[in-house]
Structures are given as C-alpha cells and as structure tokens.
Amino acid sequence: MARIFPAAPDPGAQVTVCATCHAAGTGCILDVRVNRIRNRNTNFRLNQDRLVDCAFRSYVPGCDGDPDPTRPFAAYRAQAIANLHAAGAINFPAQGTDPGYGFNSINAQALGKVQGDVYEILEAAALWNAAADWNTFMDSGTWPAGPFAQPVGAVPTPLRRVAIVKLPRNYDSTRLLTPASRAAYKAFQQSLERQGMVLRLSSPDIVGVRIPEPMPSSYDRFLQRLPDLSMASYRQLQGAHQAIEGTLDGRNFLFAIAVKTSTRSDRLYQPLFEANVLKFIIGFVLRGSSLRFHVHMEDFEGADVEGAYRAASLPSLLLGGTPQKAVDKLYQAITPRATAQEILDEMPLFPL
Template identity: 55%
Template structure:
C-alpha cells in the first residue's frame, strides 16, 4: 500500500485498497460500535496496521524514502489522512475519529518512527565498522569514526513497562539484585528505569543472533515492527554495565507536571549503571518534537546527582535536550555521537 494513493479509477486507488484490506480483516480501523463499554468511541486506530499501510515500502528518513527530508509530523499527518479516508470509504455513513483518539496513539507512532530510523543508524555504523567503507546515501560518515568490529552498536526500542535488568548478564544482574535486596531489607527501593530507547555496545565476540543489528529496517510492515519490538528477546542476558552507551526518552511533548519523570530516570540510571554495576558514564538524552507548554530546557538543565556526589566537575542529568523534528536529522545527530564514546 502506498504512502500516498493514486486517484481513482487506478487499480491501486485508496477505495480499492482499503476495501480489500478491510475485507481481509487487516484494516487500520477497529469497529467497536457494538461493544458495550459506556464510551462514545465508535472506531479505534490499529496502530501497527496504520504504520504498515503508510510505510509498506520505506522507513521514514532512511534508504528508500522518496523524500527523506520530511518531518516526523509530515509522515504522521499523511498516515492519519490515509486513515480518515479509509474510514470514509469503509463506513461512509457513520465514520468519525476525534483528535483525542489520534492523540492516544500519536506518541507511540512517533516513538516507532524514531526507533526505526535509529535502528538504521546502527546498521549503517556496523557496516562501516566491519568493512571500513562508508556507502550510506543519505547519512554522512561521522567525524572521527575509526572502523573496528569491536565498536559495533545495537540501538534498541525498549517495551513499555519492560525490565532493563533483563539485558544484564547473570553476574551483572546478581550484582543489581544484591543492591536491591539490601535496600528492600530497610523498606526502600531504587529500581533501574526503562528508557524508551537504549544504545548498547555489542559485546565482542557478539553472541548468536546479534547479526540482526547489521541489517537495516527497510519498511514498517508488521514483520519489520515486530523485529524492532522483539529485539529485547535477542539481547536478553548479554550485557554488563560497561556496554551501556546512551538512553533516550522520546516524547512528542511533555506536560509541566511530568517534566521531572525523565530527570528521575536519568539520575537513577546513571547511579545504578555507574556505581552499582561500575560501568562508564551513560549519556541520557531527551528527544522531543515540541518544547512548548513547559520550561523544558530550563528544567532539563538540572545537574546530575551522581556528578555532584563525586565532587568533580558537575554534569547534567539529561545530557542533551534535542528537538527531534526530522528522522534524518535525528539519525545524523545520534550517529555523530558514536565516535565520541571512549569505551
């Protein structure tokens, strides 16, 4: 299915495609009119199908994208436009979809678009690490990059409510559990947070299955989305504290009453990885599409508690607040950082 549909009576017009898709039970809209849930909602968006339909032939901002310079917003708006047209085609007399309904999936759609683009950053980097040849047509080779297979990376979308400790080797996890048990005995806890995206140094030699991070995501079909979402199953139990490079909190925007969530996550992550698991200083980034509605840059200039405790030069808890407007620019920003990690 195309990102933009040709006009009827073309065989691939949206009327033809959406009707066939709905008849096959693979449509992007779920009819809930008969569900007695005391809600006024008539239709629900099937997020994975929405993405699979709009991006069947390319990943936004990556190889194969006819116009990789577009914004995250432009990609999503076209997807929603396709969705609303599909509703009018399939349910011509009763279809309605509110802004609030789109808002329920918008953050997750934004996160998937960024996660796919950054997966492809890792694939481009790993290819250069293996071959010493930079051949990517849209991303530029980062300054200072030295090819060596020992510096390959995995950029992983973490599941909502996931457990970061599942990434740890048995010995590293035992260290964390001993720390957790000592606090629990005093009626306290300090649990390792789960960011939206984690950047990891692939162990050398790479465990079986890690070759998936050498292959780019060519599109956002259901199979491609599953590859991104199930990456945790591949890397489970493979990492020590020293393998964590960066974490990213991904948001379209943030309310003022939720500003401190990312600061708390950053401080906890840096303390546990740096002190309990004795890894290098992980970097924590906030990637936000909109900075309006709250003093994001002001609040996110807060110092890291761990850096203050050491008595050395203070650093920020959130190392960079980045306005993520375009997949290609966001990809290049993350790629340019990869040569700067010492270990």
C-alpha cells in the first residue's frame, strides 16, 4: 500500500506498491462500477480498515512510535486521504473521454463519512493507549514511560482500572449489561411499551467503564497499549465491545463521549438528548453511577455550540439540589495526544 510521508515518496515505488496491493485484492478501494449496489449510483466503495492500516501500520497517532505525536487529527486524516487518492489514481485512472469513469468520481459524501470515521478511530485508539497506561499504574504504582503524563491525584489500586471502548454505530448498548441489569432495563421498557411509549438506551461513540472486579479474562486486552493501527490492531479496537458483552452493570459506567468533526446547528441537540437518556437510564433505571457525558468536536464553527451545551441535565433537576449540565464537558479535540491526556486527567475525579 502507498504511504504518504512528509517527504515525497518515490513515485515509481508508490505505483508498484499500490498496484500490487490492488492486484492482491487487499486494497483500500473496491470497484463496484460493474456489480453496482442496488438502488445506489456508487462507483467505488472504500475499505476503511485497509485505509487505516496503510497510513498507520507502524504506530498509533499521538502515541509511542509516532514520528511527530503533536500533529492534529486533520494532518493524520489528510495523510490517509492522500494515500487513498494516490491509490485511486494509480489503479482506477479515467479512460478515454469519460472522466467520471476514474476514481475522481468518488462520492463526496462517502469521503466525508470516511473523514468522520477516521477521526473517531484515531481518538478511540489514543484513548485506549492512555487507559492502558492508567491500568499499568493502577497495578504497579509506576507510571509507564511514554507520551502521557501521570494525572494529578491518581492513587494506584487495581479496583480503579478502566476500559475505554469504541461502540459501533447503532449498537444495542444493552448487550454490555449483565443478565440482571438487562432484565431491569427490559422490565422498564416493557412497562413503557404497554402504554405506547419507549425510551431507548442510546449508543454513544465511546464509553469509559470501570473494569469489574474480579477482572474477567476478556478485559486482559485493555491492560496493553495498541502498538499500531495495523489490520490486527484496528480489528481489536473495533471489536473489543463484543468481548465484554454481558459483564457490566450500572455502577461500571463512568463516562460517554460523542465524537464529531463538526455539526450543524440543527444537529446540536442530538447529544443533549443522548446525554439525558443515558444519565436517566444509567442512574435511575440501572441504579448506577453518576455518568459524565462529553462532546468532543474538532470544529465549533457554524453553530453556537457552547451556548447549546449549557442546557441543564433533566435527571439532575429531578433529584433537586445543585443542577448539573447534560453535557458535562464540551472539548475541542484538535490532537489525539492532548485529547487522550484530557480524559486521563479526569480519571482521579471519579469518587467510585
């Protein structure tokens, strides 16, 4: 696969690598111009796992091995997209008088989705590694060498190990719950449904959970850093939620993160709704922890983001006393390294 480094690569080598990769059927681009997807005019599909593997096979952005770990998310995404366009130009050039035949005809919406997905993947990977360092400290009392600093006030104890887990889009979050907790949630839903109503547990992009004690073996993976974003690491990151299904109750949930590159003003209220529902179900239905909800955005332009997220949490108003925000923290996530450190620094603030 082609790699775009800060210094321009040898074009001949790049052509050879991209052509070989495509010929082996492992490329980042799938041609569907002949066998089209039904009811869609898509010419090409993008293999996101291959795209990430191509750009970040030797390191996790912002972490150990990164030649410049202070770079912003935008720079890493630009590297991956440049690789994609290079492979497309080499393997799918325009032919004759039909410029739409070549890879330049890739749907802009598809590229935009990939940009957003890669942003989320890079953040989740950096957070995984930050949590692994936290867990090493919890077990050993020694903060490991690396790009992240030990949070102020951190006290080592295996009882406070965490897992930071990326969840798939439209995932049924109740699958993470123990049978008893899932039954409590089901009873709640059943009572609403019999009266013609629902209040579904939503699926945030990323969740932080307290690892159960004694620790099930399925959580061993969260004690080690991801060395890179090669295909194997990518699949481990994307599939980790399946390994811990059926192990959590309300007390295990610490925080949830909605990750967005940017948002239109009419979409600002989706995270607010999600925050209120999560906090109600975790805190009231599952008798769980006081969940913190974060929104991480790369770009605040085009909408009154900070104004919208001043909204109070409805569950906190029901409890009385001091009200809290629905979105506990709005953070402009510019670089993977700083974003991971931001979450690390909050770890000692959870009292339970």
